[in-house]
Amino acid sequence: MLPKIAPASVLLSLLALASPAAALPFGDDTAQYTVTFQATWTAATHPGAFPSGAHFSGLIGAAHDDSVSFWTPGALASPGIESMAETGSKSPLSTEILNAISAGSGETLISGSSLFTLPGTVNVSFTTDLAHPQVTLVTMIAPSPDWFLGVADLPLFENGDWVDSKTVPLYAWDAGTDSGASFTSANANTVPQEPIALLGAPFLGANTAPLGAFVFTRTDDPTDLWTDLGSALAGTHGDPLLTADGSLCVGTTLDVNLDN
Numbered sequence: 001m002l003p004k005i006a007p008a009s010v011l012l013s014l015l016a017l018a019s020p021a022a023a024l025p026f027g028d029d030t031a032q033y034t035v036t037f038q039a040t041w042t043a044a045t046h047p048g049a050f051p052s053g054a055h056f057s058g059l060i061g062a063a064h065d066d067s068v069s070f071w072t073p074g075a076l077a078s079p080g081i082e083s084m085a086e087t088g089s090k091s092p093l094s095t096e097i098l099n100a101i102s103a104g105s106g107e108t109l110i111s112g113s114s115l116f117t118l119p120g121t122v123n124v125s126f127t128t129d130l131a132h133p134q135v136t137l138v139t140m141i142a143p144s145p146d147w148f149l150g151v152a153d154l155p156l157f158e159n160g161d162w163v164d165s166k167t168v169p170l171y172a173w174d175a176g177t178d179s180g181a182s183f184t185s186a187n188a189n190t191v192p193q194e195p196i197a198l199l200g201a202p203f204l205g206a207n208t209a210p211l212g213a214f215v216f217t218r219t220d221d222p223t224d225l226w227t228d229l230g231s232a233l234a235g236t237h238g239d240p241l242l243t244a245d246g247s248l249c250v251g252t253t254l255d256v257n258l259d260n
Contacts, residue, residue, distance in 0.1 A: 030129045031162040032220040035059075035137065037122045039115050041211040049202035051143060051183040056212075057088030059112030061137030061150075062097040063128035068105040070096060070136045071152050074195045077175045081138070081196070085148040085175035086187075088114070088140040107132035115139075125219065133157035137214060145180030145188070147172050147199055151214055165217045169210035172199035235260065 037059060043050040062070065070093065071081045080093025090111065100106035112124035128135070138150030149170040156163055176194035178187065182202075203211070232239035237260040244256045 028162070030127060030220075031156065031218055032125065032127045033135075033156065034123055034125045034217050034219050035110070035112075035135075036215040036217070037112065037115065037124075037139065037212060038119075038215060039121065039212040040119050040209070041141075042118055045209045046203065046211070053143060054118060054183075055142050056115040056118075056149070057084065057140035057142055058090055058114045059110065059122060059124055059137055059139050060084060060090040060093050060097075061110040061135065062100065062106050063108040063110065063126055063132050063135050063156075064097075064100060064106040065132045066134060066153065068100045068103075069153055070100075071138065071150065071196060073152070073173070073197065076193050077146075077177055077196055081148075081175055082146070082177040084138055085140055085144075085146040085173075086178055088142055093138075105132075110135070110137060128156065130157065135216070141172055141211070143183050145178035145182075145185050146175040146190075148175060149173065149211055154216075156216060162218055163216070165215065167216075168214045170212045170214060171210055172203040173197070174199045 037056070039056055041050065041054065041056075064070075069075075071077060077085065078093070078096060080091070080096040083089045083091065084093050094109060094111070097106055097109050101109065107128050108126045110124055110126045112122050115122055126135075133156050134153045135156055136150070136152050136154070138148050141147040141149060149172065151168050151170075154166070154168065156166070174194075174197050176196055177190055178185075179190045180186065180188050232241065239260060241259045242256070243259075244254060
């Protein structure tokens with residue numbers, strides 16, 4: 001007799017027909033990722049736009065749902081984004097993220113190291129779930145008035161499954177909070193504050209090489225969600241085999257195959 005541990009009658013029916021108790025699901029509602037910040041900004045990639053002491057501030061961001069957004073192109077920067085873009089500080093953006101987590105719209109605060117040697121890389125791992133499938137992550141271009149790199153509301157769950165890998169080229173953004181025109185301009189608050197926009201000079205926006213990339217890689221093994229219990233009863237064509245790919249989570253795609 002088969003143990004009834006699959007919460008789907010169609011799977012139980014197929015298992016009964018196949019005889020083996022194979023490939024029973026445990027769920028795929030969570031995913032683990034490592035994001036690698038590949039900083040490629042150098043004097044060679046951006047001649048005339050690579051100041052002395054060039055570096056990137058510590059990574060700060062969150063896994064969250066679509067009810068919250070920590071920054072949006074064309075919108076005004078929050079105090080947290082302003083502070084991050086102008087000084088490299090993770091606060092008060094970290095407070096904005098923790099408030100979202102407390103409210104249920106955020107899942108994980110993501111925090112990583114600064115990069116003082118360019119080119120270079122930084123890795124940060126985090127866990128998220130189906131209720132919070134988006135990621136936002138930023139870092140200050142330093143020194144600069146209020147320039148930064150980042151992604152906003154990036155989906156990690158697409159077409160009914162978690163993405164295995166996603167690479168996002170990074171171009172410079174202007175937070176719209178400081179009117180300095182060069183890397184080492186004196187503080188000059190922008191009044192009134194302007195919307196976040198893709199930066200022109202000295203980087204010329206998307207018309208020049210990116211300053212780096214975020215590479216999101218899933219690190220947990222989705223095949224671990226299924227277990228072959230063995231004990232198939234051989235038929236005319238050998239042992240029947242039931243396999244599955246996906247999860248039993250609402251809104252996801254599940255493929256079931258019965259062979260032999």
